[in-house]
Amino acid sequence: MTQLMTEDGIRCDGRRVDELRNVSIKVGVLKNADGSAYIEFGKNKILAGVFGPRDVHPKHMANQDTGILRCRYHMSPFSVTERKNPAPSRREIEISKVIKEALLPALILKDFPRTVTDVYVEVLQADGGSRCAALDAAAVALADTGIPMRDLVSACAAGKVADRIVLDVNNEEDQEGQADMPVAMMPSVGKITLMQLDGILTPEEYKTCLKTAIGGCKRVYEIQRKALMEKYFQNGEQ
Amino acid sequence: MNLGSVILDQLKRDKIMDLLKEGKRVDGRALDEQRPLSIETGVIPKANGSARVRLGNTEVITGVKIQPDKPFPDLGDKGILICTAEILPLADPNVEPGPPTEEVIELARVVDRGIRETEMIDLHQLVLQEDKSVIGLFIDSSILDADGNLFDACSYASVAAILSCTVPKYEIKDDAPVLVEGVTSKAPVKTLPVSVTMARIGDYIIVDPTAEEEACMDARITITSNSEGNICALQKGGSDGFAVDQLIRCSEMALSTGTKIRKRFEQLT
Numbered sequence: 222m223t224q225l226m227t228e229d230g231i232r233c234d235g236r237r238v239d240e241l242r243n244v245s246i247k248v249g250v251l252k253n254a255d256g257s258a259y260i261e262f263g264k265n266k267i268l269a270g271v272f273g274p275r276d277v278h279p280k281h282m283a284n285q286d287t288g289i290l291r292c293r294y295h296m297s298p299f300s301v302t303e304r305k306n307p308a309p310s311r312r313e314i315e316i317s318k319v320i321k322e323a324l325l326p327a328l329i330l331k332d333f334p335r336t337v338t339d340v341y342v343e344v345l346q347a348d349g350g351s352r353c354a355a356l357d358a359a360a361v362a363l364a365d366t367g368i369p370m371r372d373l374v375s376a377c378a379a380g381k382v383a384d385r386i387v388l389d390v391n392n393e394e395d396q397e398g399q400a401d402m403p404v405a406m407m408p409s410v411g412k413i414t415l416m417q418l419d420g421i422l423t424p425e426e427y428k429t430c431l432k433t434a435i436g437g438c439k440r441v442y443e444i445q446r447k448a449l450m451e452k453y454f455q456n457g458e459q
Numbered sequence: 460m461n462l463g464s465v466i467l468d469q470l471k472r473d474k475i476m477d478l479l480k481e482g483k484r485v486d487g488r489a490l491d492e493q494r495p496l497s498i499e500t501g502v503i504p505k506a507n508g509s510a511r512v513r514l515g516n517t518e519v520i521t522g523v524k525i526q527p528d529k530p531f532p533d534l535g536d537k538g539i540l541i542c543t544a545e546i547l548p549l550a551d552p553n554v555e556p557g558p559p560t561e562e563v564i565e566l567a568r569v570v571d572r573g574i575r576e577t578e579m580i581d582l583h584q585l586v587l588q589e590d591k592s593v594i595g596l597f598i599d600s601s602i603l604d605a606d607g608n609l610f611d612a613c614s615y616a617s618v619a620a621i622l623s624c625t626v627p628k629y630e631i632k633d634d635a636p637v638l639v640e641g642v643t644s645k646a647p648v649k650t651l652p653v654s655v656t657m658a659r660i661g662d663y664i665i666v667d668p669t670a671e672e673e674a675c676m677d678a679r680i681t682i683t684s685n686s687e688g689n690i691c692a693l694q695k696g697g698s699d700g701f702a703v704d705q706l707i708r709c710s711e712m713a714l715s716t717g718t719k720i721r722k723r724f725e726q727l728t
Binding site for chain 1: 567568578680690707
């Protein structure tokens with residue numbers, strides 16, 4: 222078992238307990254998609270492409286009153302140490318669902334009845350916390366389409382490693398740590414739209430962990446905003 | 460969706476909302492009150508353990524089958540634990556036979572996570588020969604009648620079935636597990652997980668939503684705690700979110716409701 226934290230609180234990848242991995246986001250990286258984004262979150266490399274609002278196929282899925290959102294989170298076979306079977310696993314289907322439900326509160330789909338907005342997320346390389354990174358990219362890609370949104374959605378995990386609450390759990394810490402709590406929120410509205418937990422926390426640790434994750438979401442939010450500004454303001458576009 | 464049902468949904472939602480403002484629910488429960496829970500164990504004698512749980516009108520039957528298996532490659536020092544769930548087509552007019560939907564996959568994974576992450580079963584005690592042969596516990600839940608909060612009903616039935624199960628004894632002979640007739644033991648249980656599902660409707664948080672309440676909820680959360688009063692697994696669902704103070708309140712409600720349900724489990728051991 223690798224040592225997850227030194228005595229002076231330095232983690233296995235050299236970070237302090239409250240430090241985020243390096244995050245960079247690029248907006249509008251795909252030509253065909255209506256909106257797209259590429260994120261590097263530590264060693265995670267993830268692409269998000271959004272199509273829509275567009276006609277719904279199959280037609281019976283269409284809703285007269287509102288647009289619908291579909292989400293697919295998928296990991297490339299080469300994204301992890303052991304080759305992953307390309308067929309969607311139960312884990313990927315569950316993550317697709319929680320990502321969809323995390324994005325829905327931010328979207329104003331009522332203006333687009335009988336349409337669908339498709340969000341496709343491809344994890345090219347995975348490194349722990351991929352659902353949060355995927356969600357961060359998906360939210361930016363949605364914003365890139367110009368679809369009306371109440372807020373961005375920013376995600377970041379916190380967890381418990383070597384009896385301490387840490388921000389942004391990496392792969393080793395996820396495997397061997399004590400708890401992992403992915404959180405997504407609409408930072409301006411202050412609403413939590415995704416939350417999961419694996420691992421044992423006391424009620425006090427639960428509160429600290431949630432607070433820590435929210436702090437991470439707010440830092441990610443700034444990076445998402447900057448990425449969008451870069452595309453839409455510095456190139457002179459509207 | 461046809462127009463008729465939309466109008467009905469809106470009427471139901473209005474009624475549910477009006478009652479919530481007075482602190483009441485359609486079936487007369489308090490906001491933090493669960494429906495009556497009945498737990499019956501040993502209902503399927505051919506299974507190693509089984510339980511039938513009724514939570515209001517939601518009804519689940521869970522069976523535990525135990526058999527020797529190969530361990531997962533990276534977990535050679537642990538036995539196998541797998542929880543599944545299926546909504547039988549006879550349980551709900553909207554369910555059709557076929558591959559599992561997103562909702563069902565989430566249900567099974569949340570039930571599994573609750574039992575796994577609390578470390579209810581000491582999986583180290585289920586190893587016959589390290590890296591080669593272990594005992595597997597397969598905990599399969601079938602929903603017989605669906606009236607909301609399938610998460611808790613499946614979780615309670617799974618926990619009760621595990622508590623009731625007798626684990627057959629296996630020995631390694633010539634590198635293969637062999638059943639030792641007539642010797643059984645209880646499952647190595649370390650703690651009692653209790654899952655508590657809450658729904659948010661407007662600004663109100665209600666425990667154990669019915670199907671009607673689920674149809675008009677904004678968001679849902681399932682929190683599983685262990686005997687020590689720690690929070691071990693959590694899943695938010697539904698198409699809206701929670702405020703931070705609501706999440707803290709939900710965790711407190713999950714712990715207090717958990718204590719009550721745990722007493723029911725203790726009667727089974």
